[in-house]
Structures are given as structure tokens and as C-alpha cells.
Amino acid sequence: MPPLNALEILKEAILLERHGKAFYQKVAEQASQKEVREFFQAMAAEETKHMEVLTRQMQALLDSGKFIQDPAPAEADFSARVITPALVTQLEKAEFEAAAVAAAMLMEKQAIELYRHRHEKSQDPAEKDLYGWLAKWEEGHLELLARLDREIRQAAWNQMGFEPF
Numbered sequence: 001m002p003p004l005n006a007l008e009i010l011k012e013a014i015l016l017e018r019h020g021k022a023f024y025q026k027v028a029e030q031a032s033q034k035e036v037r038e039f040f041q042a043m044a045a046e047e048t049k050h051m052e053v054l055t056r057q058m059q060a061l062l063d064s065g066k067f068i069q070d071p072a073p074a075e076a077d078f079s080a081r082v083i084t085p086a087l088v089t090q091l092e093k094a095e096f097e098a099a100a101v102a103a104a105m106l107m108e109k110q111a112i113e114l115y116r117h118r119h120e121k122s123q124d125p126a127e128k129d130l131y132g133w134l135a136k137w138e139e140g141h142l143e144l145l146a147r148l149d150r151e152i153r154q155a156a157w158n159q160m161g162f163e164p165f
Contacts, residue, residue: 006067006127009118010058013134014051016111021047023107027100033090036097043104046141050134057130067126083148091148092155101149108142 021044028040053070060068091098115135122128 006122006124007058007061009114010054010061013111013114013118014054014058016107016114017047017050017054020044020104020107020111021051023100023104027097031094031097033094035084035087036090036094039087039091040097040100043141046137050137053130053134057127067124067130069126070130083144083151088148088151088155092152092159098152101145101152105142105145105149108138108145111138112142 024040024044024047028037028044031037031040056070057067060066060070091101112135115131115138119128119131119135122131
């Protein structure tokens with residue numbers, strides 16, 4: 001199969017972000033606890049930001065045949081705002097939502113892989129910057145989810161009386 005061109009990569013990236021947003025929104029809708037719902041709503045909002053950046057780039061590519069140096073939204077310390085003791089406690093008790101954290105980690109890994117690959121292969125500096133920035137942002141999401149997963153697991157082990165190994 002021939003390598004994907006820049007427009008096809010953008011379409012794939014937008015689709016990945018769209019799937020992530022839909023997943024996070026669905027989990028948020030089903031969450032019964034406020035902190036859990038707000039966490040997944042925040043993750044959906046993050047995916048929306050990614051889609052907006054990618055859509056601007058696709059429009060620029062269609063209009064001019066080139067990527068643009070897009071001033072990306074500032075990255076806030078997302079993890080400090082969303083991981084609270086209440087969230088961990090509520091997720092530990094909500095098995096579906098706790099499982100959704102693990103599933104979300106897989107989605108983030110898939111996005112990181114696509115963005116890293118395109119960052120390495122691109123010869124266009126603006127495209128390279130775009131995918132490097134997106135990979136870094138998704139890596140932050142993955143680190144957040146992994147931290148949350150560890151905390152949920154530890155809370156479950158503590159509740160079950162397991163000794164840490």
C-alpha cells in the first residue's frame with residue numbers, strides 16, 4: 001500500500017479525534033458521579049480542540065496546498081485540574097468508567113503513534129511542527145490517564161486488603 005498523503009493523514013487524524021470525543025462524551029453521559037462526568041467531559045473538550053486545529057490545517061492545505069504555522073491553543077496543566085481524590089474514589093467504585101480509562105489509554109496510544117510517525121516522515125516544517133505538537137499533547141493525555149489508572153488500581157487493591165508488591 002502506498003504511503004498516505006498529507007490530506008489523507010489529516011482526515012485520519014480528524015477521525016481519530018472525532019472517535020475519541022464521541023467515546024469520552026458517551027462515558028460522560030453514562031457517568032452517575034459528578035466528578036467522573038466532568039472528567040470525561042473535559043477529555044471530550046480536549047479532543048474538540050485537536051479537531052479544530054486539524055480542521056484549520058486541512059482547510060489551509062486545501063486552499064493553498066500548504067500547512068500553516070498555526071498558533072495552537074495554550075496547554076494548561078490539565079491533570080492538576082481534573083485528577084482529584086474524589087475522582088479517584090468515584091472511578092474506583094464505578095467499574096465501567098474505570099474500564100473506560102483503560103480503553104482511553106489505547107485510543108491515545110493510537111493517536112500518538114500516528115502523530116509521531118507523521119512527525120518523523122514529514123519534510124514540511126509546519127506539518128512537522130503540527131504533528132510533533134499533537135503527539136506531545138496526546139502524550140500528556142496518556143500520562144494523565146495512566147496516572148489515573150494507577151491510582152484507581154491502588155485504591156481498589158487497598159479496598160480489597162491486598163498488600164502492595
